[in-house]
Amino acid sequence: MSARIPLVLLACGSFNPITNQHMRLFELARDHLHQTGQFQVVGGIVSPVSDGYGKQGLVLAKHRIAMARLALQSSDWVSVDDWESQQPDWTETVVTMRYHYGRILKQYQEGTGKDSGPTTNPHHLTSSSPRLKLLCGADFLDTFKVPGLWLDDHVEEVAGRFGLVCVSRGGLEPELAVHESETLSRHWRNIFLVREWVRNETSATEVRRALRRGLSVKYLLPDSVIKYIHQHNLYTGDSELKNKDVLLRPLTKQTEMPVKTLDD
Amino acid sequence: MEPQDLTKVVLLACGSFNPITNMHLRMFELARDYLEDTGQYIVVRGIISAVGDGYKKKGLIEACHRVDMARLATDTSDWIKVDAWESQQPEWVETAKVMRHHYKELMTAEQNNDYVDTAKKRRIEATKHAFEDPSSYHTRRDNGPQLKLLCGADVLESFGVPNLWKHEDIAEIVGRYGLVCITRNGCDAHKFIHQSEVLWKHRKNIHVVREWVTNEISATHVRRALGRGQTVRYLLPDPVVSYIREHGLYSAESEQKNADVVLAPLQRHTGPSSS
Numbered sequence: 001m002s003a004r005i006p007l008v009l010l011a012c013g014s015f016n017p018i019t020n021q022h023m024r025l026f027e028l029a030r031d032h033l034h035q036t037g038q039f040q041v042v043g044g045i046v047s048p049v050s051d052g053y054g055k056q057g058l059v060l061a062k063h064r065i066a067m068a069r070l071a072l073q074s075s076d077w078v079s080v081d082d083w084e085s086q087q088p089d090w091t092e093t094v095v096t097m098r099y100h101y102g103r104i105l106k107q108y109q110e111g112t113g114k115d116s117g118p119t120t121n122p123h124h125l126t127s128s129s130p131r132l133k134l135l136c137g138a139d140f141l142d143t144f145k146v147p148g149l150w151l152d153d154h155v156e157e158v159a160g161r162f163g164l165v166c167v168s169r170g171g172l173e174p175e176l177a178v179h180e181s182e183t184l185s186r187h188w189r190n191i192f193l194v195r196e197w198v199r200n201e202t203s204a205t206e207v208r209r210a211l212r213r214g215l216s217v218k219y220l221l222p223d224s225v226i227k228y229i230h231q232h233n234l235y236t237g238d239s240e241l242k243n244k245d246v247l248l249r250p251l252t253k254q255t256e257m258p259v260k261t262l263d264d
Numbered sequence: 265m266e267p268q269d270l271t272k273v274v275l276l277a278c279g280s281f282n283p284i285t286n287m288h289l290r291m292f293e294l295a296r297d298y299l300e301d302t303g304q305y306i307v308v309r310g311i312i313s314a315v316g317d318g319y320k321k322k323g324l325i326e327a328c329h330r331v332d333m334a335r336l337a338t339d340t341s342d343w344i345k346v347d348a349w350e351s352q353q354p355e356w357v358e359t360a361k362v363m364r365h366h367y368k369e370l371m372t373a374e375q376n377n378d379y380v381d382t383a384k385k386r387r388i389e390a391t392k393h394a395f396e397d398p399s400s401y402h403t404r405r406d407n408g409p410q411l412k413l414l415c416g417a418d419v420l421e422s423f424g425v426p427n428l429w430k431h432e433d434i435a436e437i438v439g440r441y442g443l444v445c446i447t448r449n450g451c452d453a454h455k456f457i458h459q460s461e462v463l464w465k466h467r468k469n470i471h472v473v474r475e476w477v478t479n480e481i482s483a484t485h486v487r488r489a490l491g492r493g494q495t496v497r498y499l500l501p502d503p504v505v506s507y508i509r510e511h512g513l514y515s516a517e518s519e520q521k522n523a524d525v526v527l528a529p530l531q532r533h534t535g536p537s538s539s
Binding site: 218 | 289293479502
């Protein structure tokens with residue numbers, strides 16, 4: 001019986017704000033990967049996007065990080081990382097993945113006796129170095145189709161070099177999204193599709209909407225996060241207008257980039 | 265409207281709560297938001313009343329656990345409470361009876377609070393007497409709190425299941441008290457009300473609350489996941505998840521409980537006595 005491959009799951013996103021749904025993604029993904037018999041999920045990372053992303057309604061990274069920290073206090077394997085949010089400009093997902101993978105590999109190579117971060121290695125269970133996979137919802141797969149949002153090489157690297165764990169819920173067709181993309185189809189072995197049978201359409205967008213209207217969001221996010229939101233008066237009619245006339249950064253950055261040379 | 269002009273409402277949710285989930289809890293929040301948004305009501309309390317073991321539903325675990333879990337789940341709520349009266353009754357209790365019990369308690373509490381206001385006290389006494397007479401369905405117009413049954417569309421539509429409900433109970437629930445029904449599909453709920461004489465008659469007492477964001481965390485799904493060793497984290501409050509793990513609740517065996525038993529309401533009503 002071969003040893004399981006240790007795995008760290010990385011979720012990139014706005015987390016604006018973090019909700020129970022986000023945290024559930026990790027739990028579902030871990031279950032699924034364990035049940036394949038091939039993997040041992042050893043850590044989870046929530047990496048909120050930087051303010052430079054320019055998405056409408058995005059509140060300051062420092063708040064989104066603080067809320068994610070509060071939410072994940074009760075988790076013993078998922079934690080928040082602020083590296084991406086600290087970068088001066090929006091960072092491509094693949095760059096964030098390379099950063100975390102390098103960090104995880106370095107930690108592994110230095111030998112882990114420490115208990116820090118998401119890559120605590122129960123060394124009696126695994127022998128090889130940890131892999132990193134991108135954790136996302138099914139709607140994320142659809143973004144690969146949006147013109148100008150992803151560079152082809154990046155999709156190749158995310159799907160081919162790293163791999164995706166995609167959790168779907170009611171209404172979305174992740175298999176179709178994979179099928180419709182040449183790159184994703186080629187790396188189907190590296191793409192794990194997890195079904196969430198509970199139809200739960202609660203999203204950060206809905207949470208923000210409810211908050212704007214003074215409606216309750218209790219039981220959709222942890223109480224500690226709700227308290228933080230009220231303390232700092234986040235998510236109002238005004239906050240939703242932020243970046244209203246701004247172009248999403250990936251769309252402008254990709255066109256600024258120099259043409260990739262063949263020997264890159 | 266001044267706060268004292270608002271009608272006080274207490275929401276009562278009866279059900280298996282097997283186990284309680286975030287969806288149950290959300291129902292209370294949605295109902296309160298909806299009622300207070302009309303500008304006519306103020307929701308002062310929510311009551312969770314878990315059904316007794318005598319209900320004999322398949323997979324229904326012991327009431328003491330279901331009540332304990334509900335208590336853990338509502339620990340952080342300042343307005344939703346758990347009441348164990350129904351769960352402690354030896355036999356299954358009709359919903360209308362549960363409502364009568366809670367309404368009586370409400371009136372008594374109200375009376376004790378307003379011993380100074382004799383006019384109000386007289387009105388409350390009059391109401392209590394009217395209420396003791398099951399043939400009268402006056403809607404109370406005093407300022408005492410109104411008790412309303414909080415439920416999902418499935419309960420509303422279960423009124424149509426033969427022998428599940430007594431006709432006079434339905435009439436009492438919607439006539440004397442009122443219903444707050446949380447549903448994704450407002451059209452179906454309204455259609456159901458339209459097609460029922462008794463529901464149509466008391467349509468003003470039936471509040472249909474549209475749930476725009478689907479949230480189908482059913483207890484059935486939760487039990488299934490638990491039976492398969494799958495995660496239910498973030499579908500129920502953490503303390504409830506821990507409780508289930510600590511007590512080893514919900515397995516393939518527990519799901520078989522009452523498998524060959526007839527549901528109590530059906531047993532009781534499939535007799536010559538039901539109207």
